[in-house]
Amino acid sequence: MPNEIVVAGLTGAGVDTWALWGKIMAVGATATLSSLLVVFTVALYRNGDREAPVALHFSVANLCATLYVAGDIAVRICLLSGRLDAVMVPYRLSLSAIVLALASLIALHRVLGNRAVPLRRLSPIYAVGLLLVLLFWIDDPRLVIASDQYRVTPVGVFADYGVLAGPVYVACLATLVAVAWAMLRRARRAEGRLPWRMTVFGFTVFFLAGVHDTFRELGMELLPFSGLTLACAVFQIGAFATMAMHYSKTLRERTYHDHQMRRLADKATRDPLSGLFNRAYMEQHLDRLPAEGAGGLLFIDLDHFKVVNDRYGHERGDRLIRAVADGIRQTVREQDVACRWGGDEFVVHLSEAGSDAALAVAERLLRAFRHLDPVAPGLEMSASVGFAQLTDGDWRATLRRADQALYRAKAAGRNRLAIAP
Numbered sequence: 001m002p003n004e005i006v007v008a009g010l011t012g013a014g015v016d017t018w019a020l021w022g023k024i025m026a027v028g029a030t031a032t033l034s035s036l037l038v039v040f041t042v043a044l045y046r047n048g049d050r051e052a053p054v055a056l057h058f059s060v061a062n063l064c065a066t067l068y069v070a071g072d073i074a075v076r077i078c079l080l081s082g083r084l085d086a087v088m089v090p091y092r093l094s095l096s097a098i099v100l101a102l103a104s105l106i107a108l109h110r111v112l113g114n115r116a117v118p119l120r121r122l123s124p125i126y127a128v129g130l131l132l133v134l135l136f137w138i139d140d141p142r143l144v145i146a147s148d149q150y151r152v153t154p155v156g157v158f159a160d161y162g163v164l165a166g167p168v169y170v171a172c173l174a175t176l177v178a179v180a181w182a183m184l185r186r187a188r189r190a191e192g193r194l195p196w197r198m199t200v201f202g203f204t205v206f207f208l209a210g211v212h213d214t215f216r217e218l219g220m221e222l223l224p225f226s227g228l229t230l231a232c233a234v235f236q237i238g239a240f241a242t243m244a245m246h247y248s249k250t251l252r253e254r255t256y257h258d259h260q261m262r263r264l265a266d267k268a269t270r271d272p273l274s275g276l277f278n279r280a281y282m283e284q285h286l287d288r289l290p291a292e293g294a295g296g297l298l299f300i301d302l303d304h305f306k307v308v309n310d311r312y313g314h315e316r317g318d319r320l321i322r323a324v325a326d327g328i329r330q331t332v333r334e335q336d337v338a339c340r341w342g343g344d345e346f347v348v349h350l351s352e353a354g355s356d357a358a359l360a361v362a363e364r365l366l367r368a369f370r371h372l373d374p375v376a377p378g379l380e381m382s383a384s385v386g387f388a389q390l391t392d393g394d395w396r397a398t399l400r401r402a403d404q405a406l407y408r409a410k411a412a413g414r415n416r417l418a419i420a421p
């Protein structure tokens with residue numbers, strides 16, 4: 001093939017070295033975005049997210065679009081570098097990518113209608129796509145691309161198509177029009193319109209590009225470049241923007257939902273006055289302990305708390321309960337679990353604690369209570385504490401022993417720790 005024709009073809013197609021570099025950079029960026037989308041899709045599948053099938057087919061369409069532009073660049077690089085014998089490989093790759101992108105858009109249309117549709121129900125769509133792709137790669141005069149022959153015209157490179165090309169082209173176009181039409185009808189009824197619009201947008205862009213390139217191949221040039229290359233770029237930019245908008249909305253909704261769930265979970269496990277865990281949570285926590293037992297239980301009861309309520313009112317009593325809870329929170333370790341058992345009683349599960357450790361914690365607690373803000377001048381707060389070691393899985397019996405020890409501490413004059421035998 002004479003080199004002048006090649007150069008004329010390249011110049012005519014608007015491809016000089018700078019434009020080629022621009023394209024290479026663009027395909028690098030879209031490849032990065034497409035890869036990120038694949039990672040995102042995998043994460044959605046791992047979380048069992050209902051958006052995952054949508055993202056999957058969209059990812060495939062996007063990867064194919066990137067592949068198409070990459071193939072198109074490779075065709076031009078082959079021409080520029082004089083590797084004319086290799087032109088058909090990237091050319092066929094581009095065509096294959098387009099067919100698979102379209103198959104993926106059709107599959108996307110199906111999953112947008114029903115996210116629960118199993119993958120195997122969508123496989124015929126991809127199977128037909130792969131069959132067409134196969135036709136592009138077989139070097140037989142009766143099939144879509146007849147042979148390794150191609151023409152370089154002032155508007156680009158064109159393969160020498162076989163007799164099947166016309167019917168295949170018409171069938172593809174008819175399918176596309178049918179699906180696009182069905183989607184438009186559904187879009188009117190859709191609740192979340194963004195994915196629909198994205199797909200309709202994709203179809204429209206590729207359809208217009210296909211029509212443009214058909215005219216171009218027939219010698220009627222509307223735009224001085226390949227419509228499909230432009231369509232891929234427009235589709236990817238538009239689709240990424242739409243996806244970003246769609247998922248930022250989904251993410252906002254999910255964050256709100258998670259926040260609500262956390263609030264509900266908190267409500268169910270927290271004591272509203274003290275902010276410590278509630279009795280129900282502590283019971284659940286102790287139920288989950290290993291059968292051989294772990295650590296021990298501190299049973300704390302404020303001394304003469306009734307006096308505070310009677311003399312200074314319930315509001316001050318509540319303030320004191322909050323202050324005591326803060327004292328407990330600041331004293332115990334992170335792995336220990338503290339709850340308000342009820343009234344002025346608190347239970348702390350000390351993980352991995354023997355009597356010595358319990359003594360140390362109890363001393364720190366009693367000191368902390370003594371230094372609480374006094375509710376009234378002259379009133380010093382104190383508590384009595386009972387401790388029992390968890391020797392087996394029967395935490396209820398252990399708590400009873402801690403309670404008995406607590407009563408001994410009260411009887412012995414309060415403001416102290418008693419350890420259950």
Ligand SMILES: Nc1nc2c(ncn2[C@@H]2O[C@H](COP(=O)(O)OP(=O)(O)OP(=O)(O)O)[C@@H](O)[C@H]2O)c(=O)[nH]1
Pocket residue numbers: 273301302303304305306307309313314315316317318321342343344410
């Ligand atoms: N302010 C306030 N008081 C409460 C709350 N729940 C229980 N109480 C009061 O806590 C007091 C508990 O008193 P007791 O533990 O029986 O007795 P005490 O006065 O602490 O005396 P000893 O335990 O024998 O040292 C009662 O007066 C209850 O009304 C609460 O949520 N807020």
